Amino acid sequence: MFQDTDKEALLQAFTEGAFVSANLTSPTAEACDAVADMPGLSKIEFKPVTVRKRALVQLSYQQKARNVHRNVEHQEACKVLCELLLSAFNKGVVHTRTADLLLRRKGTDILVNIVPLRKSTAPIAAEEALHNRVKHRILPEGKPVDFLIRLGVMTTDGKVVAAKYDKYRQINRFLEMVDDVWPALQTIATANSDRPLRIIDFGSGKSYLTFALHHFLKHIRGANVRVTGLDIKQDVIEDCSRIAADLACEDLDFQVGDIAGFQAETADMVVSLHACDTATDDALQKAVGWQAAVILAVPCCQHELYKQLHNSVNQPLLKHGVLKERATALLTDAIRAEWLEISGYKVQVMEFIETAHTPKNLLIRAVRTSDTRPKSDKPLREFCDFWGAQPHLLNK
Ligand SMILES: C[S@@+](CC[C@H](N)C(=O)[O-])C[C@H]1O[C@@H](n2cnc3c(N)ncnc32)[C@H](O)[C@@H]1O
Numbered sequence: 475m476f477q478d479t480d481k482e483a484l485l486q487a488f489t490e491g492a493f494v495s496a497n498l499t500s501p502t503a504e505a506c507d508a509v510a511d512m513p514g515l516s517k518i519e520f521k522p523v524t525v526r527k528r529a530l531v532q533l534s535y536q537q538k539a540r541n542v543h544r545n546v547e548h549q550e551a552c553k554v555l556c557e558l559l560l561s562a563f564n565k566g567v568v569h570t571r572t573a574d575l576l577l578r579r580k581g582t583d584i585l586v587n588i589v590p591l592r593k594s595t596a597p598i599a600a601e602e603a604l605h606n607r608v609k610h611r612i613l614p615e616g617k618p619v620d621f622l623i624r625l626g627v628m629t630t631d632g633k634v635v636a637a638k639y640d641k642y643r644q645i646n647r648f649l650e651m652v653d654d655v656w657p658a659l660q661t662i663a664t665a666n667s668d669r670p671l672r673i674i675d676f677g678s679g680k681s682y683l684t685f686a687l688h689h690f691l692k693h694i695r696g697a698n699v700r701v702t703g704l705d706i707k708q709d710v711i712e713d714c715s716r717i718a719a720d721l722a723c724e725d726l727d728f729q730v731g732d733i734a735g736f737q738a739e740t741a742d743m744v745v746s747l748h749a750c751d752t753a754t755d756d757a758l759q760k761a762v763g764w765q766a767a768v769i770l771a772v773p774c775c776q777h778e779l780y781k782q783l784h785n786s787v788n789q790p791l792l793k794h795g796v797l798k799e800r801a802t803a804l805l806t807d808a809i810r811a812e813w814l815e816i817s818g819y820k821v822q823v824m825e826f827i828e829t830a831h832t833p834k835n836l837l838i839r840a841v842r843t844s845d846t847r848p849k850s851d852k853p854l855r856e857f858c859d860f861w862g863a864q865p866h867l868l869n870k
Pocket residue numbers: 676677678679680681682683704705706707710731732733734746747748749750753774
């Protein structure tokens with residue numbers, strides 16, 4: 475059950491203009507089969523979309539091997555979210571311009587915790603406007619770019635579509651991070667002028683960032699590239715292949731497959747952005763195996779250590795689910811960063827996007843060094859033993 479005041483708050487949150495995004499996670503045991511006959515359903519995302527000039531909300535039902543989408547009016551989206559939370563999911567969140575609504579099921583009740591964002595809408599808008607004027611973006615607004623238009627981020631006259639503004643900022647931020655490592659890629663390109671730079675994006679999904687990477691390296695830096703996006707979902711790969719063909723990107727291809735089983739002779743740069751749980755580790759292992767010059771990874775939903783950690787001294791941290799979740803995510807990334815250093819990389823862990831809307835914003839950036847002296851993994855193993863962690867990365 476929802477309290478009336480919470481229902482009202484949710485309806486407000488879903489109003490056009492206020493609504494930013496939402497999701498439902500942690501499905502109940504019955505959910506997978508109960509919701510529209512979707513076995514393996516793990517999450518539902520709600521995002522604003524514009525369809526024939528109508529502002530709607532897109533529901534994306536995420537299953538293991540495919541996503542199913544449907545677009546509905548804002549109020550209908552709110553109704554669906556409430557019904558599904560009552561029947562099939564344990565957790566949810568609704569992001570608005572001014573607050574996050576954290577939703578949790580407790581027995582038959584739904585608890586709604588409203589967390590105001592630090593800044594109100596007006597200063598955000600003003601700050602953004604100022605930022606836009608003074609900040610030079612790699613893909614500036616007003617300058618139409620083919621792939622952004624085809625992906626619905628820009629209009630043909632180069633205006634950023636309001637519902638895609640966060641995506642536009644994310645793409646630019648990502649390209650800034652790629653630009654920082656361009657000197658390392660340039661060195662490889664110069665030393666291997668007879669072949670293209672080989673770039674693999676693991677878990678490419680809808681591939682906004684894959685297209686951005688391809689565009690940046692090829693058209694802005696003028697590099698000879700061969701980019702592959704890999705994803706386990708056939709439908710997204712078919713969509714992306716169609717878009718690449720429409721844009722005549724002959725040196726960009728998309729393949730269906732599991733990261734762990736992917737074979738390639740070599741790779742100069744490996745990207746893995748928001749690939750789920752240990753898929754990030756599979757990507758890192760592949761990259762290190764190829765001795766890729768550059769690795770960019772933004773990890774996502776780290777569940778592996780959550781089940782493993784046992785350490786009585788750390789009970790004050792581990793006994794609270796939310797603290798344990800954050801602690802295990804940080805530990806997982808610390809282990810990954812350390813493992814990359816031992817494997818011969820200079821590693822930085824940095825914030826990917828400054829958005830208040832996702833905690834999944836750490837980027838691990840690794841650039842291969844010329845120091846080939848072997849490094850002991852003993853201190854890292856001791857660190858793992860201390861926490862009772864047996865990470866996938868060290869066990870393979
Ligand atoms: C959250 S999406 C991220 C998409 C894109 N990289 C981005 O950041 O916008 C994660 C993608 O990783 C894919 N994925 C997860 N595990 C995978 C695996 N083991 N092999 C290949 N793809 C995987 C999922 O199918 C999904 O499309």
